[in-house]
Amino acid sequence: MTDGRKLRRVVIAGGGTTGWLAAAAIAQQLGALVDVTLVESEEIGTIGVGESTIPTARAFHRLIGIDEQRFMAETGATFKLGISFENWARIGDRYIHAFGETGQSTWMGAFHHFWLQAREDGYGGELGDYCLELQAADAGRFATGSGNGTAKSGGMPELNYAYHLDAGRYARHLRSLAEGAGARRIEGYIDRVEQDGESGDIAALVLRSGERITGDLFIDCTGFRALLIGQALGSPFENWRHWLPTDSAVVTQTVSVGPAVPYTRAIAHGAGWRWRIPLQHRVGNGLVYDSRHLSADEAQARLLAEVEGEVLFDPRLIRFQPGRRQDAWRGNCVALGLAGGFVEPLESTAIHLAMIGITRLLQVFPFAGNHAAIAKRYNEQAAGDLERIRDFIVLHYVLTERDDTAFWDGCRTMAIPDTLRDRIALFRESGMVFQDGEEIFRIDSWAQVMTGQRLSPRQHHRMGQIMGEPRLRQVMADMKANVARQVAVLPTHEDFLRSYCPADA
Secondary structure (H helix, E strand, O other): OOOOOOOOEEEEEOOHHHHHHHHHHHHHHHOOOOEEEEEEOOOOOOOOOOOEOOOHHHHHHHHOOOOHHHHHHHHOOEEEOEEEEEOOOOOOOEEEEEOOOEOOOOOOOOHHHHHHHHHHOOOOOOHHHHEHHHHHHHHOEOOOOOOOOOHHHOOOOOOOOEEEOOHHHHHHHHHHHHHHOOOEEEEOOEEEEEEOOOOOOEEEEEEOOOOEEEOOEEEEOOHHHOHHHHHHOOOOEEEOOOOOOOOEEEEEEEOOOOOOOOOEEEEEEOOEEEEEEEOOOOEEEEEEEOOOOOOHHHHHHHHHHHOOOOEOOOOEEEEOOOEEEOOOEEOOEEEOHHHOEEOOHHHOOHHHHHHHHHHHHHHOOOOOOOOHHHHHHHHHHHHHHHHHHHHHHHHHHHOOOOOOOHHHHHHHHOOOOHHHHHHHHHHHHHOOOOOOOOOOOOHHHHHHHHHHOOOOOOOOOOHHHHHOHHHHHHHHHHHHHHHHHHHHOOOEHHHHHHHHOOOOO
């Protein structure tokens, strides 16, 4: 649509988490100006690759009016303070990438420079000793700090947290919000996409029943099929398999066998890694792998041999390609979620990417035609988001010392993007880490993963040395003790869930 006419009809192709996030946000924020219709088919199930979020989800939830306690009860959600990485640098290694700040930084440099100085001088312990969220996760303790839930929670320390959730239940929860805000759902399988003969823009979605759904702006939430942005509009796909070697996953669910911990487990195996995501009513399990090194049958057998608890259904196979569409916005179509690009689920960024894509669309919404400049800027931001996340994920693979399998030997020696190569060189040379512009991973995240993967800098900023050893030693001890005191007053994660948001039956 390029003739300047007003845009009134928004059509979302596909439901699931991404589709209903878009429907809820657009209907709620722009419902006075546009009509929102979502088309989905019961024949197409939700892909449960990402049943986990990062803390940015909380801001988006506030935007669309989600009540945390109700949402968590309805979806069986638990709290997430980070990810436990096991067997990544070496077999037997473990570190946690936590969401909180580590220690106290200064204008001159980040806290890990103080820690590096202390370590050089023979004290200081582990970097994670100075992160409240990391220590709370490891201790299995949690509270929101909001005064809600139990009497104990008043005055609790504030934690930076995210969620583990049931993707199917989450989509249903979002649907109720969207429909309550005026969005309309149409059941139907999209048979083909009808395009305008002159402009090439999408004119309508034609369902298998023959029904035509016309619109002005179309949002592609059809997942890996990319039915609109890829198949119809031909936005090329840039494949990142040479940097991100995994391309498959087998997934299942199990009955819980113990209290839910407030972190995700990412456990490396010979040809990839597997996840364990604890919910209130079950556990989500998946094994991610490189199909060049493991067959689907071998992957399924390996997953079933490793899971704990009764298996609730036979493992399902998911194939994926890491990479992105050249244009996430082409013509009158915007691709969100898997339709626009996918890295892999290692750092739980899939839902975040959908949310940030929706947020930006709301900010630059094309209320009239002639929006080529808006689309160009949107595409630049979408590409940047995926590329920065890509680099952070590749970091985990290339910084391994494992050579016990062909998979890990290949990861250790692979060529990597120049942007990541420069970051690693900077840290190795000076201990310096940075966070630019719209990056979602902070300095603390980069430092935790780099040190957790056994990358040791040759030197560091000497601001700790300037303090002098007696003062630095005391400051470090006080920080560590303060973290321990705060963790000690937190209830267990299981107790807090039971009082704050017990799962609905």
